[in-house]
Amino acid sequence: MTDSSDSISLDDLAPLAWNGADDVVIVxxxxxxxxxxxxxxxxxxxxxxxxxxxxxxSSAWAQxxxxxxxxxxxxxxxxxADTVAAGxxxxxxxxxxxxxxxASARIEDLxxxxxxxxxxxxxxxxxxxxxxxxxxxxxxxxxxxAGKAIMGALxxxxxxxxxxxxxxxxxxxxxxxxxxxxxxxxARTVGARHDQPIRISGRAVVLASGxxxxxxxxTTNPVEARGAGLAAAARAGATLxxxxxxxxHPTAIAVGRDPAPLATEALRGEGAILVGRDGRRIxxxxxxxxxxxxxxxxxxxxxxxxxxxxxxxDARASxxxxxxxxxxxxxxxxxxxxxxPVVEPIPIAPAAHYHMGGVLTDANGRTSxxxxxxxxxxxxxxxxxxNRLASNSxxxxxxxxxxxxxxxxxxxxxxxxxAPAASGRPIRGGAAPxxxxxxxxxxxxxDMVGVVRDGARMARAVETLDRxxxxxxxxxxxxxATAALLIAVSAERRKxxxxxxxxxxxxxxxxxxxxxxxxxxxxxxxxxxxxxxxxAAS
Numbered sequence: 254m255t256d257s258s259d260s261i262s263l264d265d266l267a268p269l270a271w272n273g274a275d276d277v278v279i280v281x282x283x284x285x286x287x288x289x290x291x292x293x294x295x296x297x298x299x300x301x302x303x304x305x306x307x308x309x310x311s312s313a314w315a316q317x318x319x320x321x322x323x324x325x326x327x328x329x330x331x332x333x334a335d336t337v338a339a340g341x342x343x344x345x346x347x348x349x350x351x352x353x354x355x356a357s358a359r360i361e362d363l364x365x366x367x368x369x370x371x372x373x374x375x376x377x378x379x380x381x382x383x384x385x386x387x388x389x390x391x392x393x394x395x396x397x398x399a400g401k402a403i404m405g406a407l408x409x410x411x412x413x414x415x416x417x418x419x420x421x422x423x424x425x426x427x428x429x430x431x432x433x434x435x436x437x438x439x440a441r442t443v444g445a446r447h448d449q450p451i452r453i454s455g456r457a458v459v460l461a462s463g464x465x466x467x468x469x470x471x472t473t474n475p476v477e478a479r480g481a482g483l484a485a486a487a488r489a490g491a492t493l494x495x496x497x498x499x500x501x502h503p504t505a506i507a508v509g510r511d512p513a514p515l516a517t518e519a520l521r522g523e524g525a526i527l528v529g530r531d532g533r534r535i536x537x538x539x540x541x542x543x544x545x546x547x548x549x550x551x552x553x554x555x556x557x558x559x560x561x562x563x564x565x566x567d568a569r570a571s572x573x574x575x576x577x578x579x580x581x582x583x584x585x586x587x588x589x590x591x592x593x594p595v596v597e598p599i600p601i602a603p604a605a606h607y608h609m610g611g612v613l614t615d616a617n618g619r620t621s622x623x624x625x626x627x628x629x630x631x632x633x634x635x636x637x638x639x640n641r642l643a644s645n646s647x648x649x650x651x652x653x654x655x656x657x658x659x660x661x662x663x664x665x666x667x668x669x670x671x672a673p674a675a676s677g678r679p680i681r682g683g684a685a686p687x688x689x690x691x692x693x694x695x696x697x698x699x700d701m702v703g704v705v706r707d708g709a710r711m712a713r714a715v716e717t718l719d720r721x722x723x724x725x726x727x728x729x730x731x732x733x734a735t736a737a738l739l740i741a742v743s744a745e746r747r748k749x750x751x752x753x754x755x756x757x758x759x760x761x762x763x764x765x766x767x768x769x770x771x772x773x774x775x776x777x778x779x780x781x782x783x784x785x786x787x788x789a790a791s
Contacts, residue, residue: 275299275418277661278438278455280425280482283310284400285629285650286461287407291366292658295416299453303424303443303477307408311463311474311607311630312647315400317383317519318393319363319651320644321356324380327388329353336645339385339547340638341752342767343495348635351616352645352652359651360392367406370394383518383643384545391644397517397582403647425462425481426450426728428489428625435489435624441728457624457661460486460612461654464630465499466512468737469605470692470699473505473515479729480736482631486612487739487774492621494633494771496610496743500641500753501704503527503552504566505604506586507559513604514586516566518643521545523579524571527555528598530562549640549753552603556704565598603704607646609637609753610743613771618657626661628653635769639752687730694721694730694737702741707758711745719781735774742777743770 277293279286282302290298304310322332332353337344360378364370370392371379380389394402411417420440427439429452437454462482466474487493504520504527505513521527521544527535535558540546558564568576576595577584587594611633618626618634629650636649694717701714718741722734747770749763750756 275453275455277457277459278453279459279461280438281461281463282306283461283463283629284312284403284647285654287411288651289459289461289628289654289658290417291410291414292655293661294414296662297416299418299420301420301423301425301440305421306419307404310404311478312400312404315647317517317644318391318399319360319647320390321360321392321648322353322390323357323360323378324388324390327390329356331387332390335385335387336642339640339642341640343769344638345635348616352636352649355652356648359655363403366410368403381519382522384521385547385642397519397580425485426732428485430489433490433622435622457664459657460625460627460631461629462631464608465736466605468695468698468733470695471602472512472605473502474512479733481732483611484732484735487735489622490773492613492771492773493739494610494613495769496740496772497747497754497770498609498639498752499605499740500548500607500609501552501603502606503548503555503603504601507600507602508590516583516599516601517580520566520568520572520580525566525568528565528567529558535564547640552704553755555601556603559602564601566601567598568594569596607641609641616656617660618653626657628657639754687726690721690730694718694733698737702744706744706756708745711741714741715745739772739774739777742780743772
């Protein structure tokens with residue numbers, strides 16, 4: 254937590270007209286943040302985003318689409334059952350049912366905002382199937398362009414909405430709180446060498462700051478997915494949940510790019526198969542659903558194959574010449590790397606893709622801190638359990654974004670407050686990069702807290718991450734190390750294998766551990782032996 258005196262106000266930034274506290278402050282310009290802002294209109298909202306609006310968000314990179322039981326023969330109950338089954342025993346069933354029941358209405362919202370979902374000749378939504386879904390229920394845009402199209406439509410809608418103010422080029426580093434009541438955020442200009450933090454006060458703060466993929470050396474997530482929101486909430490005292498459950502996508506395109514391009518799961522839904530260099534199917538004898546098995550199972554199989562002679566996704570027979578038109582994003586990524594997926598298999602490897610854990614919330618997105626809500630990948634609602642069902646991520650973002658908007662709308666706006674006074678006192682921090690320390694952190698997470706884990710390696714990771722946290726030379730590295738440390742401690746605590754959390758020293762699930770986990774930063778630092786004064790100052 255950062256003391257509010259260690260900052261200057263927006264009043265001191267001439268380009269930004271500001272006369273007091275904002276009504277609602279939303280941290281993050283991805284799907285969850287923008288959808289929440291739109292659903293709050295005409296209530297005044299300020300959206301803070303590090304990257305230009307519509308970029309830098311994992312939502313924009315989503316290829317598969319949104320899962321929703323809108324087809325004949327499907328039902329929200331069946332969708333919820335598939336969600337629970339994929340979640341490996343710890344999904345909150347009430348939350349899953351709530352999410353799937355509200356899916357159809359949220360798809361209608363997106364259509365009203367102008368999202369051009371694929372339709373058939375009769376005008377009905379075209380649906381595809383992905384792994385662990387019992388029905389075709391993935392609503393898509395031009396094969397693999399769902400995220401880009403959805404974000405494009407929402408950005409336009411936001412630009413047209415006068416009640417939404419967007420602050421681009423600011424990264425939120427901390428929450429401001431009075432006791433357990435969150436009253437605003439501390440932000441700084443992206444790329445600033447010398448920290449001049451700004452204080453943005455709000456009567457309601459919504460964290461929609463994205464995931465943690467870039468804490469790992471191999472990821473499909475944009476660079477902004479560094480766990481900053483998670484770390485800020487933790488320092489403010491928020492309860493976190495299920496942090497050990499990090500989903501690794503089995504089919505990142507292994508061509509040496511950071512972040513790694515993604516080969517959408519929809520390719521396997523169309524019949525593409527996973528093979529070794531010798532052409533043998535990787536999933537033979539591993540799972541009865543073969544290439545459409547749950548992601549954690551597929552990711553481990555691909556991980557083992559990639560450690561040997563290599564792993565590949567072969568779409569030559571199933572997609573072939575239709576590849577450029579059917580999956581243009583994947584095709585372009587492959588061709589840029591010198592791989593023609595029409596005539597050759599695509600080299601693949603698992604990559605950090607989605608975080609099931611996050612800031613613990615209730616059904617309305619409320620966190621354990623008053624005045625703070627969370628949605629999207631930053632939140633842990635209980636909908637995903639130990640292993641997210643494919644294409645439920647975008648669905649969760651819009652369902653709970655809408656519920657947060659409804660919850661906040663029930664709060665009467667207060668009279669404008671005076672702007673906080675500026676303080677000239679400098680603080681340690683700034684955005685100066687520390688590439689060596691960042692690389693050490695990311696490699697430790699991939700090597701020691703990755704697809705396959707064990708106690709000894711995680712203990713080494715905890716030591717490394719805590720050292721990086723304590724010695725961090727800037728706020729960005731401090732946030733990364735804090736989030737990574739919390740994930741590693743949570744993973745070491747869970748002495749079993751469940752869903753995306755797989756331990757070679759505890760390979761089986763344990764019935765007594767079939768429940769969600771919670772942690773606070775104070776808990777974690779206490780386990781490491783940090784004195785009370787250091788924990789209070791963290």
